Structures are given as structure tokens and as C-alpha cells.
Amino acid sequence: MLREVPVNPKSIEPYREVAGDVVIDGLKEAAENLRGARVLHINSTAYGGGVAEILYNLVPLMRDLGLAAEWRVIEGDQEFFEVTKFMHNSLQGMEIPTTAPMREKYLQVVEENASRFEGDYDFVVVHDPQPCAILSFLEERRLRKGRWVWRCHIDTTVAQEDAWEFLLPFINLYDAAVFTKEDYIKTPLKVGRLAFIPPSIDPLSPKNQIPSERTVREIMAEYGVDRERPLLVQVSRFDPWKDPLGVVDAYRMVKEGFPGVQLAFLASMASDDPEGWHYYELMNRYRGDDPDIHLLSNLQGVGNLEVSSFQAAASVVLQKSLREGFGLTVTEAMWKRKPVVAGGVGGILLQIDDGINGFLVDSVKQCAERVKGLLADPGLREEIGARAHRKVLERFLITRHLRDYLDLFSSLP
Numbered sequence: 001m002l003r004e005v006p007v008n009p010k011s012i013e014p015y016r017e018v019a020g021d022v023v024i025d026g027l028k029e030a031a032e033n034l035r036g037a038r039v040l041h042i043n044s045t046a047y048g049g050g051v052a053e054i055l056y057n058l059v060p061l062m063r064d065l066g067l068a069a070e071w072r073v074i075e076g077d078q079e080f081f082e083v084t085k086f087m088h089n090s091l092q093g094m095e096i097p098t099t100a101p102m103r104e105k106y107l108q109v110v111e112e113n114a115s116r117f118e119g120d121y122d123f124v125v126v127h128d129p130q131p132c133a134i135l136s137f138l139e140e141r142r143l144r145k146g147r148w149v150w151r152c153h154i155d156t157t158v159a160q161e162d163a164w165e166f167l168l169p170f171i172n173l174y175d176a177a178v179f180t181k182e183d184y185i186k187t188p189l190k191v192g193r194l195a196f197i198p199p200s201i202d203p204l205s206p207k208n209q210i211p212s213e214r215t216v217r218e219i220m221a222e223y224g225v226d227r228e229r230p231l232l233v234q235v236s237r238f239d240p241w242k243d244p245l246g247v248v249d250a251y252r253m254v255k256e257g258f259p260g261v262q263l264a265f266l267a268s269m270a271s272d273d274p275e276g277w278h279y280y281e282l283m284n285r286y287r288g289d290d291p292d293i294h295l296l297s298n299l300q301g302v303g304n305l306e307v308s309s310f311q312a313a314a315s316v317v318l319q320k321s322l323r324e325g326f327g328l329t330v331t332e333a334m335w336k337r338k339p340v341v342a343g344g345v346g347g348i349l350l351q352i353d354d355g356i357n358g359f360l361v362d363s364v365k366q367c368a369e370r371v372k373g374l375l376a377d378p379g380l381r382e383e384i385g386a387r388a389h390r391k392v393l394e395r396f397l398i399t400r401h402l403r404d405y406l407d408l409f410s411s412l413p
């Protein structure tokens with residue numbers, strides 16, 4: 001069978017405090033009809049990136065609501081993940097052809113995974129393109145059972161034709177497809193049902209707890225960051241779409257007006273993202289010998305508490321993405337009442353209302369200008385931060401996300 005990812009148990013009850021009784025009672029009621037339903041989530045990495053982050057929280061809460069939820073990952077070699085990262089980039093619009101050897105490699109590894117698939121499930125949710133074709137192989141072997149949902153976390157609006165055409169027949173086999181936004185689908189699908197569900201954060205996970213000032217100070221000291229000087233933080237995988245070099249350029253422009261400013265770039269290395277090292281090296285060279293640029297990753301022990309502390313320590317959080325299905329990091333920082341300056345693209349347009357609860361930018365210069373405005377005005381940072389927190393509370397908590405999944409499952413014929 002595919003490898004299972006163990007998750008720690010969670011209880012839905014403590015979420016009453018944050019989401020309110022109406023939401024929690026509604027969730028419990030909606031889960032009643034699905035009691036005992038066997039749900040399997042499949043993706044391609046247990047660590048790094050937003051999908052893993054979501055599943056660590058969603059799966060145990062589904063269990064607590066009475067569903068028999070599991071999370072399993074497909075496995076592949078380095079070459080497979082290189083191919084799927086090319087496909088991912090090309091689905092986000094980068095000019096990379098999906099060649100015959102790439103298709104072959106993709107199908108070979110997904111077929112191997114399909115041959116290891118076992119068990120009976122009522123609902124199988126397959127996340128993103130990496131495992132997407134698994135259903136076609138099960139169908140070929142007449143092993144398709146239960147309802148199958150393909151959950152696409154990326155914005156395929158400007159996908160390259162060949163990558164999209166390759167994937168389309170596999171997507172069309174599903175009973176339902178879920179995208180973050182309606183306009184993310186490049187061409188119409190033939191799936192039975194379409195749903196639009198934005199991701200969420202778990203307000204009670206260690207990542208989203210607001211650490212004490214003492215903890216923040218200790219962690220800043222540990223990583224050589226001066227708590228008394230302004231700090232810009234971006235938390236992202238090393239990935240071209242997160243514009244790491246643009247972040248450094250914006251920081252340098254800010255530094256001209258605010259010489260004390262520091263930048264921390266936190267990047268986990270996801271196991272399904274072989275580009276990480278390349279961009280790490282690139283950024284490392286690009287930052288030169290500036291002691292105020294801190295480049296940190298899970299390899300220096302950056303885990304949930306550190307991410308959370310850096311987000312809490314930030315004067316301004318950046319997410320200068322050039323494409324973004326949905327930036328969990330944006331919502332994590334907004335929950336911590338931080339003003340976020342982010343690329344005005346994709347899911348970020350759902351997350352931030354420009355000038356109200358954050359700022360949207362489309363260039364390095366504009367990014368630097370917004371940051372300078374915020375650094376100069378603590379009152380504005382606070383106001384924006386307070387509205388940011390409210391937006392997350394209303395729209396992007398995991399309780400809403402769970403409800404959307406339950407409603408989707410119940411609606412499938």
C-alpha cells in the first residue's frame with residue numbers, strides 16, 4: 001500500500017473558542033451523515049509546502065468528526081520529481097515543453113504507485129498533478145471504487161497547452177474537481193462536479209500560535225537577528241514563483257531609507273521540490289556578504305515554532321509571489337496581525353484587500369514603497385494588522401475548510 005503519513009490526534013472542541021458555537025455545532029451536524037466514511041487523501045510529500053501543512057491539520061480533525069480519514073503519499077525517484085516540478089511550472093505558465101520522455105516517466109511512476117494502492121474508500125481526494133493519473137490506472141484494472149475528487153492547488157489559468165492537454169484526460173475521470181478560484185481552470189472540465197474551496201490555516205496549530213515575546217526574543221537571538229531593529233520576513237520554499245531575488249532587491253531599496261532594516265528569508269526544502277537547492281545557491285550568492293540578510297531553512301532547525309516566531313517578530317511580512325494558488329504564509333502572517341505586502345496575483349487577491357488589510361504590489365519598486373510606508377508608520381501597521389486578523393477569522397480558518405469538504409462529500413451522488 002502507499003505509505004501512510006502519521007498525524008497527531010486533534011479535537012474539534014477547542015475550536016469553539018475561536019470559531020464560535022454556531023460553526024462547530026454546524027460542523028458536527030454536517031458530519032453526522034458521513035460518520036464512518038472512509039476518506040483517503042493522497043499527495044506527493046509529507047513535508048514542505050502548503051498541501052502538507054493543510055493535511056497535517058485537516059486529517060486529524062476529520063477523524064475527530066467521525067470520518068475514517070487517512071493520508072498517504074505517492075513515492076518517486078528524483079527524476080520523477082524533476083518531471084513533476086517541470087509540469088507544475090509549466091501549468092503555472094512557464095515555457096517548458098512536456099516532452100514524450102517526461103510523460104513516460106510520469107506515467108511509469110504513477111502506475112507503480114497505482115499498483116501499490118489497496119483498500120476500499122468512500123472518498124479519495126487526490127491533491128495536485130503529481131498523483132493525478134493514479135485513477136486512470138485503477139480504472140484500467142477495474143479497481144475504481146468510491147468517489148474520486150481531484151484537488152488542484154495551483155492556478156492553471158495560463159498553463160502551457162501541452163501540459164494541460166496531457167493532464168486533462170486524467171482529470172476528466174474524476175467525480176469532482178476542486179479549485180481555489182473559479183477562474184483557475186484553463187479550459188472546461190468534464191468532471192461530474194466542480195467546487196471552489198480556498199485553503200485555510202489551523203489557528204490552534206503550533207505554526208499559528210502567537211509565541212510569547214520572550215520566545216520571540218530567544219529565537220531572534222539564536223539566529224542573530226536584532227529584535228530592536230526593523231525586520232522584513234518572507235517564508236517560502238526556494239522557488240522562482242516566490243521571487244526570492246526580487247525580495248532581496250526590495251529589501252535593498254528599503255535599506256536606503258531605513259539602514260537598520262534586516263531581512264529573514266525562511267525556506268523549507270520540500271521533498272517533492274528538487275529546485276530548492278538551486279534557488280538556495282542562487283539567493284545565497286545574490287545576498288553577498290550583507291550580515292542583515294538571514295537565509296534560513298529547516299536544515300538550520302527552522303520548524304513551526306521558528307516560523308511562527310519570525311512571523312511574529314516581523315515589522316512587515318513579504319510574499320512577493322509572481323504566481324500563487326493561495327499563499328498560506330500570507331494568511332498565517334495576517335492571523336498574527338501583521339501587515340503583509342504581497343504580489344497581487346492568484347489566490348492572494350482573495351486573501352488581501354489592497355490598502356485595507358494588507359498591500360498588493362506588482363513590482364519590486366512598489367513593494368519597497370509600501371514597506372517604507374509601513375515602517376514609517378506604526379499606527380498603520382497596527383490598523384492593517386487588526387483588519388488582517390479579522391479577515392482570516394471570517395474567511396480562512398480550518399473550520400470553514402472542513403465544512404466545505406463535508407458539504408462536497410455529501411453532495412456527491
Ligand code: UDP
Binds near residue numbers: 207307
Ligand atoms: N513553511 C515552513 N517553513 C519554511 C517555509 C515554509 O513551515 O521554511 C510553510 C509555511 O509556513 C506554509 C507552507 O510551508 O505553511 C507554505 O505554503 P504556501 O501556501 O505559502 O506555499 P507553497 O509552498 O504551497 O507554494
